Amino acid sequence: MDKKQYERPIIKSLNNGVMNKFGTRNEYAALTHIEGVPVKSLLQEYGSPLFVISERKIRENYRNAKRIFETRYPKVQFAWSYKTNYLNAVCNTFHQEGSWAEVVSRFEYEKAIKNGVPGDKILFNGPDKTDSDLRLSIKNNSPIHIDHLDELYRLTEIATGMDKKPRVAIRVNMDTGIYPMWDRFGFNYENGQAWDAINKIMASGKLNLVGLHCHIGTFMLTPSAYGVAASKLSELALSIKHQYNKDITYLDLGGGFASKNTLKGSLLPGSDSVPEIYEYAEAITTAILNAGFQPDDLPYLYLETGRALVDDAGFLLGSVISNKRLSDGRRATIMDFGVNIMFTSFWYDHKISPAQEFGQHTEDTILYGPLCMNIDVVRENITLPPLKPGDQVVVHHMGAYNISQSMQFISLRPAIVMIDNDKKVHLIKAAETLETLEKGEVLPEYLKEFNI
Template sequence: MKLSYELLDRIAAEHGSTFYLLDSSRFRQNFEALSAAFRSYYPSTRVAYSYKTNYVPRFCQIIDQLGGFAEVVSSMELTLARRIGVPDEKIFFNGPYKELAYVKSLLEGGGTVNVDSWAELCAIRRMTDGIHGAPFKLGLRCNFDVQDGVLSRLGFDVHGAAFMEAISLIDANPSLALAGLQCHFATRSLACWENRTKGMIGVIDRLFRNRVASFEFVSLGGGMYGRMPPEMMAQFPVPIPEFDDYAVAAAKPFAEFLGGLGKNPSPVLMVEPGTALVADAMRFVCAVHSIKDVRGQSIVTLSGSSYNINPTPNRKNVPITVFSATEGEHLVERANFAGYTCIEGDYLYKGYTGRLSVGDYVVFDDVGSYSVVMKPPFILPNVAILEPDPDGVSYRLIKRRETYEDVFQSYAFA
C-alpha cells in the first residue's frame, strides 16, 4: 500500500482526521499463504474465516470469493454472511450462546451448528424433533486440557458424561447427524496447536475410530499469530510461528493419523483463523493534535485512541510511520502517544523519538484484529474505513464515518 502525506490529507479533508485503511491485497495473500501451508500436508483443508475478529463486509466477501467458509458466533454475523451471499452450507455456527430461531434456520438451510453444551443440544433436539428429510448437521465442540494454563469454558469436557450422552442422543435421533468435531483454544503458541491436534486425534481414536471416515469435517479452530515485522516479533517472549509451522503441528499429524487408519474418504480439516488473516490487513491513521512536556515526559495527543486499535493491557507497540508536510518542528525523545479520551491509560504508542509537528499523520500498522469490531461509542463514534488503490492516488469508501445520529437513534428521548 503506497501512502503519502498528500493522500492522507486528502482523505482527512473528506472523512475526518482519524480513519482506517484497508488492504485487501494483503488479506488475500494471507488467506492463500495459510491455505497453501496446510494443504501441503493435508490437501482437504478448508479455511473458515472468524467473522468476530473483523466483520468488515469487504473482508467477508473476499473470503467467499476465494472459496473460504464463514465461521460465525452470533445471529448478527450469520445475517451478515447471508447478506453477502454466503450459502448456508458454507456457514459454521459456533459460540456458547446462540439464538434458537437462527440455529433452526441455518440447520434447515444445510448449515452446520457446533453444539457447545448439553442444554443447547437438548433445545435443538426439541426444536427439530419429528422434522423429516435430510438430518440436520451438528458438530460437537470438544474441551480438553491443552496445557496452556487456561481452563477453557468452551465446549463439552470430552472425558465427561455429558459428552457421551450427547453422542448417544444425536445417534438415536433420526433428525440429527453428527457431521464432525470442533475445538477452539485461544492460545496462539505452537505448543497449543500441537496439543490440540493430539487431543482431537485422541478423541477420534478413542470414540470415533470406525466412523471418522463418515465425518464431513474435523475443525481445530483458530488462534494463530499473523505475519509481523521483526521489530514487533521482538516484543513477544516466545518465537512467532509461521503458517508452515502451524501446518506441521496440526495438518501433518492429522494426515498421518488418518493415513494409518486407512480411511478414505477423509473428513475436511477445518481451521478458523481471524487474526492470522486480518491483523496486518488494516492500518489506523490519526493526526497529531498537540505536543507538550509534562514533568519531563513528552506527551503527544492524537486524534485517535487506543480504543481504535484494541486497548488490551499487554498491548505491544505496533510499527508506525509518521507523514509530515515538512520536517517536524519538534524533536521529541521517548514520547508517549496518547489518545483523545480522558482515560489516563489511553496510550497508542510509547517511547517514540523523532521529529513531529501538529498536523502530522501517524499511521499504525497491524490493527486489523479485534479493533473495528470492539471500538465502543465511547466519547466519539467510530471512524471511516477507506481502501486506497495500489497506486496511492485514489481510494474507495468502505465504511463512512459514524455520526451522533448513528449512536443515539435507538434511544428514547421522551
Template sequence: MKLHGSMTVENNTLSIGGVSCLDLAQKYSTPLYVFDEELIRNNCREYVNYFKVNENKNKVAYAGKAFLPIYMCKLINEENLCLDVVSGGELYTAYKAGFPMENILFHGNNKTIDEIKLGIDLGVGRFVVDNFYELDLIEKICIENNKTQKIYFRITPGIEAHTHDYIKTGQIDSKFGFTLTNGELYDAIKKILNYKNIKLVGLHAHIGSQIFDIEPFLDEVDIMLNLVKEIKEKYNVDLTEIDLGGGIGVYYSKNDKPKTIKDFCEAIISKADETCKKLNIELPTLIIEPGRSIIANAGSTLYTVGSIKDIKDIRTYVSVDGGMTDNIRPSLYQAKYECSVVNKIGNNKGNNVTIAGKCCESGDILIGDIDIMKIESGDILITTSTGAYGYSMSSNYNKIPKAAVVSVINGEEKLICKRQSYEDLLLLEMQ
C-alpha cells in the same frame, strides 16, 4: 516501525496499496482504518495453498469476529474460504453479502433461540455445538421445521497454550465446549444417538489466540484424531471432519516472533498424516479458522495528533483523535503496537512519548513509552497491525462516532464502512 504488505515509503511519506496515507487522512478524515486488500488476498491464498484446500478438500474458515463488514464477506468468498460466525449479527451480515450458507460454521457458547432458528432457517452448513442446552434446542427446532442439521461438538482438549489469560480457550477451566476429562463429550455422543434430526459429522477445538508455538497445535491434532478412532470403536459414529480452530500468532511489535502461514499449515498437515497412519484410520477433512493471521497486519489506523502534554522529568503525552473506542485491545489485553508519523518515516528518533486516546479514562493509552521522531500537533500518526479486533470491537463510548474504513489496492481506495455521524449515533434513541 515494521512495514507490512504493500506499504512503501517515498520522500519520507508512507503509502499503502499505492495510496498516500496523507491523502487518505485528508480525504476521509481521522481516525481512519486502512486495509491493504492485496495483503489480505495474499494471506487467504497462502492458506488455501498450504492447507491443501484443493488437493485434500480441506477447508479454511475465516474467523469473522476479527473483522466482518459485508465487503470482507464478499472478499473471502472470492478467495474460496469458508466463514466462522459467532452471532446472529455476523450470520445476517454474511447472508446480506450473499455468502453461501453451506460454507458457514456457526459458533457460540450461548446461542439464543432466535439465533438458532435463524441459522437453521438460512441453512447454515455446520453448527458448532457447545453444550447440552444448545443440543436440545437444535433438535427441537429441527423437528418443528422438518429439517436435519449437521453439527460438530466443541471440546476443551486440556491444552493450555502460551497466550494471554483472557484468550486461552483450550484449557479445562473454560466457558467453551464439552470437557473431555469429566466425560461430558461421551455423554453428549450417547444422547445424540437417539436424535433423528441432528447428524454429528465432526469435532471442533480452539486452544487460544496469538499463539507463536506450533507444538500446541500438533498436540491438538493428536488428541482430536485419537478421539475420532475412539468414538468410532465405542459408538460406531464416523467423524469425517476435524476443526482445529485458529489462534496462530502475528507480529504486533519487535518481541513477537510468529511462524509463517506455510510453516503452520505444513506442520498440521504432516502431523495429521502421520497420526492417521499410526492409528490406521482415514484422514478426515481438516478445517482451520484463521482470523487474526489473515487480517491483523493488513489493517492500520490513522490518527491526527492533537494536544501534547510534556510533564517535565516524568512523561510526554501525545493525544490523538481516537483511542479505546477504535482500539480497545491495549486497555483490555495490554496489547503492544508500533506507530510512526506518516510524513516523517525515516527521520531520526529520540523522543520518548506515550500515545494517549481522547476518551475520558486514564487507561485510554494506545502505546506507552515509545521512541519516536519529533511529533507535532496536526501530524498524522499511524498505528500498524490494527486489522483484527479494531473495528469489530469498536464502540461509541463517550458518544464518539465510529471511524470509517477504506480498502486500498493498486493505487485505488474504496470506502467500505462509512464514518458515523452524530445523527447516526441517535438513530435508535427515542425522544
C-alpha cells in the same frame, strides 16, 4: 531546495554507563504511502482518524495460508471468522478467494446470509444461540457447533419438529500443554464430557454428527499445542468410527494463530518472535495424517483463522492533537485515536510510524488518546521523533478486532476505506455522524421541553 522541517527542541536524559543493546539508533522509518496512496491525501479526503485496509494484502495472506496448508494436507477449507472483522467488503474479499463464513451470533449469521454465503457454508459457533437461531440454521443446513448440554437438549427437541436433520459438531476443550487452558467453551475431552455428548447425539438419532470443533486459545505462541489438539480430535473421530461406524466429515481446528503484533511484555517485536503459519500447519497436518485414519476416510480440515489473515492488512491513520509535559518531566503526546477504536492496545504495543520525514532525533513519549478517561493510553512508552500538532502517524497491524470492537464513546467512529489491487481507494464505511449515532434513540414526549 525543500523547506526544512521544523523540529522543536527535545530534552533527553543522558544515561551514564554502558549503552544498552538496543543502541540509540532510531529504527522507525517514515511511512508516507500505503499501497502507493499518500497518507496525507487519504487523511485530507476522508478525515482523521481513518482505518485503511489493503485488499492486496488480504488476498496475499489468504493465498499464502491456503498454499501452506494445502501442500501438507489433501483436504483443507478456510472459514472467515466474522467477529474478527465483519465489514462486508473484507468478508466478501475472503469469500471471493474461496473462504466460507464462521459466525458466533445471530446478527453475524444474518450478515453472512445477506452477503450471499450459502447456508451450508456458514459455521455457527458460540454459546448464545436462541431457539429461533437454531431453527434458522437447521432450515439453511448450516453446521451448528454445540457448546453445552442445554443447547444439545434444546436442539434435539427442536429437531423433532423439523423435516431436516440438523448437521452438528461439538466443541471440545482439552489439555494441550499450554497455560491457561480454556475450559469454558465446549465439552471437556479429558473428563469424558465430550464422549458423553457424542453418545447422546448418536443415541438420539435426531442429529447428524458431521464434525468435531475446537478453538484452543488466541494468539497462540506454541504451535505444538495445535498438534496435541488435532491428535485428540482425531482420536475422538476414530473412536466414533470404531463404535458407530460413522465417518466424521471434518475436524475444525478453529483459529488462534498469532499475528505480527507485539504483545505487551514481549522482549522481541512480534514480527521476529511469533511462529510462522507453516509451523502451525506442520503441527496440525502431521498430527491428523499420523492419527490412523484409513487413506480414503481422511476428514476435511476446517480452519477459522481470523487475526493472522487480516491483522497486517489493516492500518489506522491519525493525527497529533497536542503535546504535553507531565509533572515529572515525561513527554506526552495526545493523538486523535485512542482505546475507543484501538481496543487491542490493551494487550499489544502497536508499531507506530510517522507519516512524514523526520530527522535523527527521537524522544521517549507516552501516547494518549483523545478520550477524557485515564485509561486511554495508546502506548505507555514509545520512541518517536518529536511530533507537533497536525503531524500524521500510521499504526500498523490494525486489521483484527479493532474495527469490530470500536466503542461509540466520546468520539464518533471514523470512516474506513479499502485500497484495491489497482491502488484505487474505496470508502467501505462512512464516518459516524450524530444522526447515525442517535438512530435508535426515542425521546419520550414529556422530556422534550425543559426550562433552564
